[in-house]
Amino acid sequence: MLTQRGDRFWTYEEPLRFLGVDIGRIMSVMRLSSGGLFIQSPAELTPELNSALDDLGEVRFVAPASKLHGHLHMEQYRAAYPDAELLAAPGLPARRPDLRFDHLLGDTPDPQWGTDVDQVAIVGHRWLTEIAYFHRPSRTVILGDVGFHIGDSSPLKTRLVARALRVYERIGPPVELRLTIQNEASFRRSIRDVLAWEFDRVVPGHGEIVDTGGKQAVLEGYEWLFQ
Numbered sequence: 105m106l107t108q109r110g111d112r113f114w115t116y117e118e119p120l121r122f123l124g125v126d127i128g129r130i131m132s133v134m135r136l137s138s139g140g141l142f143i144q145s146p147a148e149l150t151p152e153l154n155s156a157l158d159d160l161g162e163v164r165f166v167a168p169a170s171k172l173h174g175h176l177h178m179e180q181y182r183a184a185y186p187d188a189e190l191l192a193a194p195g196l197p198a199r200r201p202d203l204r205f206d207h208l209l210g211d212t213p214d215p216q217w218g219t220d221v222d223q224v225a226i227v228g229h230r231w232l233t234e235i236a237y238f239h240r241p242s243r244t245v246i247l248g249d250v251g252f253h254i255g256d257s258s259p260l261k262t263r264l265v266a267r268a269l270r271v272y273e274r275i276g277p278p279v280e281l282r283l284t285i286q287n288e289a290s291f292r293r294s295i296r297d298v299l300a301w302e303f304d305r306v307v308p309g310h311g312e313i314v315d316t317g318g319k320q321a322v323l324e325g326y327e328w329l330f331q
């Protein structure tokens with residue numbers, strides 16, 4: 105059920121309906137040098153997923169992309185793995201007062217995962233600060249809503265909406281998110297920090313994974329930002 109895509113890197117896709125459109129979401133699982141697992145965008149913890157994760161290692165960290173929906177199901181992970189640490193994106197602790205978070209994520213990775221996983225806070229948007237991740241061993245960048253990438257495997261309605269939002273077969277934020285960037289210089293700097301990583305694969309917040317040529321795809325999707 106988990107798909108291995110690279111060195112110590114797995115993904116798992118689950119459905120997500122957002123504003124009436126099926127956009128799906130993607131959980132990433134990284135095995136750290138310490139042997140523990142770092143999970144981003146946790147999926148519903150079914151017994152099958154629980155046992156698939158147990159086969160890979162001990163769940164140590166559970167992280168979101170942003171306050172929007174990366175935290176879904178986190179309470180299930182807290183219950184199933186009481187020693188795992190929950191990581192918060194900016195704005196998330198206020199949104200989920202029921203959860204106790206162990207770290208607030210910013211630009212600097214904690215040494216507990218920093219050897220394997222780097223991170224950048226994507227700043228400059230009016231109300232959304234996302235965390236982008238880079239898994240070094242598999243050369244994978246993991247994005248949130250700044251990295252939609254809807255393709256032809258999506259249902260017709262999703263494809264039509266994606267076209268209107270300018271995220272059909274291109275990596276980037278939906279146009280309304282793009283138009284509500286408050287500080288474009290800061291946003292540009294954040295995306296430059298992402299592009300500085302040596303990656304080949306991109307896991308988008310929603311849509312299709314780019315297994316190779318990911319850096320070029322991000323450059324092309326973000327042409328508008330660097331003109």
Ligand SMILES: [Fe+2]
Binds near residue numbers: 172
């Ligand atoms: Fe999202």
